[in-house]
Amino acid sequence: MIAYIKGKLAYINEESVIVDVHGVGYELVCPNPYIFQPSINNEVHIFTYHYVREDSQVLYGFKNEDQKYLFTKLISVSGIGPKGALAILGSVDIPEFIRGIEQEDDKFLTSFPGVGKKTARQMILDLKGKLTSMISITTKEIESNSTQENVQDLNEAKEALKALGYTDREVKSIIPQLQKENLESTDEIIRKALALLMKN
Known part of the structure; x- marks a missing residue:
């Protein structure tokens, strides 16, 4: 398993970044690639998840370990694939998402593309109580974050x-x-x- 990539940020496009590691370009698909814009042509340290299926292999990149961890939990939910997980991570911060899960806020969860009521309920069922203790944020931070x-x-x-x-x-x-x-x-x-x- 590739845990992270460290190298020079060579290129950014709409879905991914290219990191040059000793002359080899690694493409990392990210929730929001442009968050790395300030580091273009500089060294970056990007956490990765190596997604392997029979017909494909993809490296997903994340700004921190919490984001990576949440991605792994989201793709374990029935009805959510990598693209759906990236859409969620790309448009909300982690404390806010956890607050939505813990408060069983269906309206908030169904605001994400591709997430209907059934998937929202499945997320709550699978993730409630499993995120706050393992991601490095506090309940106070969750409550005080964006509404x-x-x-x-x-x-x-x-x-x-x-x-x-x-x-x-x-x-x-x-x-x-x-x-x-x-x-x-x-x-x-x-x-x-x-x-x-x-x-x-």
């Missing part, structure tokens, strides 16, 4: 930006920066996003 409304505002802002003609790639590239801001409404998120996009 469901914040996520909904972000999702609405993303759709608005796409409607304005920005590509999915352009929008994804600024999500990490938007998540760091203390923005309280969809309008504020859109204004900040437009300012960031104009700089890029």
Whole structure:
């Protein structure tokens, strides 16, 4: 099992990053590749999960061990594959997701692409009580993190930006920066996003 890759970040695209390790380029499929943008052409340390099936082998890359751990738990849930797990990880932070599981928040969980009520209930059944003790965050951090409304505002802002003609790639590239801001409404998120996009 390949636990992590350490090398020079050579390239970033919409779904993956390429890490050069002594002349060999490793492609790592990531939840949000653009989160590594500040490290382009520099050395990176990316945690990996080697996904092996009869017809394919894929290396998935993660910013930290908690993200990697959550990915492994998500793909163990019936109805969720790697693509579904990446979609969840790419649009929510871990404390917020755990809070949704622990509070059995079906509405929050079904806001993710491809997650219906049946899959949301399966996630709650399989994961409740199994994440808070093993991921390196506290219950207090879970409770104090972004609310469901914040996520909904972000999702609405993303759709608005796409409607304005920005590509999915352009929008994804600024999500990490938007998540760091203390923005309280969809309008504020859109204004900040437009300012960031104009700089890029």
